[in-house]
Amino acid sequence: MRTKHLTCLVALSWVLTPVAPAQDKPEPTPQQQPDQPETLRDRLRLRIEHARESLDRLEKLLARVEAGEEIDPAELIEAMPDRPVRERFGEREPGERRFGPGGPGVPGGEMAPGVVGRGPGGFPGMGHGESGPVPTAEEITVFVQNQMPWLHERLTRADSEQAGMGQETLRRVAPMIVEIMQVQRDDPELGQLKMEQFRLGADWIETSGKVREALHSGAMTREQAVAAFTELAERHFELRQQIARHEIKRLRADLEAREQGLNKDESERSQWVSRMAERMVERMSGRWGRGPRSSDSDREDPKDERNDGKPW
Numbered sequence: 001m002r003t004k005h006l007t008c009l010v011a012l013s014w015v016l017t018p019v020a021p022a023q024d025k026p027e028p029t030p031q032q033q034p035d036q037p038e039t040l041r042d043r044l045r046l047r048i049e050h051a052r053e054s055l056d057r058l059e060k061l062l063a064r065v066e067a068g069e070e071i072d073p074a075e076l077i078e079a080m081p082d083r084p085v086r087e088r089f090g091e092r093e094p095g096e097r098r099f100g101p102g103g104p105g106v107p108g109g110e111m112a113p114g115v116v117g118r119g120p121g122g123f124p125g126m127g128h129g130e131s132g133p134v135p136t137a138e139e140i141t142v143f144v145q146n147q148m149p150w151l152h153e154r155l156t157r158a159d160s161e162q163a164g165m166g167q168e169t170l171r172r173v174a175p176m177i178v179e180i181m182q183v184q185r186d187d188p189e190l191g192q193l194k195m196e197q198f199r200l201g202a203d204w205i206e207t208s209g210k211v212r213e214a215l216h217s218g219a220m221t222r223e224q225a226v227a228a229f230t231e232l233a234e235r236h237f238e239l240r241q242q243i244a245r246h247e248i249k250r251l252r253a254d255l256e257a258r259e260q261g262l263n264k265d266e267s268e269r270s271q272w273v274s275r276m277a278e279r280m281v282e283r284m285s286g287r288w289g290r291g292p293r294s295s296d297s298d299r300e301d302p303k304d305e306r307n308d309g310k311p312w
Helices: 002-016 037-066 073-079 084-090 137-147 149-161 165-186 188-217 222-267 269-288
Strands: none
Touching (some): 149 165
């Protein structure tokens, strides 16, 4: 049960982690240049630390394989030293704070007390963007405890089974949690649907692991497996419909607001036309230095020193 539970959490962090498109690597700052001894030393130490961790995991997996144990693919992915998740989330610049265990500049790998770091190697989508400032690590944890107790319970259980596993999983899915927090702040109804969508994804992964194990051991028939996924498919379809209905409702509200604005403009048609015509005459008068002036105009007539202000 312990191994199966940890496998589900690892798979959850892998599958739910959004994959960002490849981008050109930014030009390094002077502090990041390879010829800086302190920076290079920290980078090499970090690489060695990751290599040792990966080697330890691979050796343990190899021992289990040699003993005849079946290994879940999610565990193999987790152990790969060069997998994309480790490259995107595992490495940090020296001194940069991070949310999760084992980060440079965070002694002992404890949770950083401030805002989750962005920049090179930081969480994608996290920073001071259009949706406002990023929640702190503490705010993310409190949100999970209060709004997603099922996830908090699983993470707590994972930490009790393997130190740091729950916190590591939370670090990896933190960008999705932040997105949910921002959506809920702007649209509580959609935020609730996003939380249900997140849980559905986790349940799909957990059920897949249980069904796979039961089918291989003969403890579950094919019909029972289909029934288990049928329930999840029903939830998936209904949630998709709810999100679509919410989007339609929002679009209708936007269209109604635009229509009201058009009606207001129509009621002021004559005033708008009059102002536009007056404005054009005002511009022409200002350009040529002659013609009537509106009483509120404080501009002086342009003068042409060559012909005393006359246009020709």
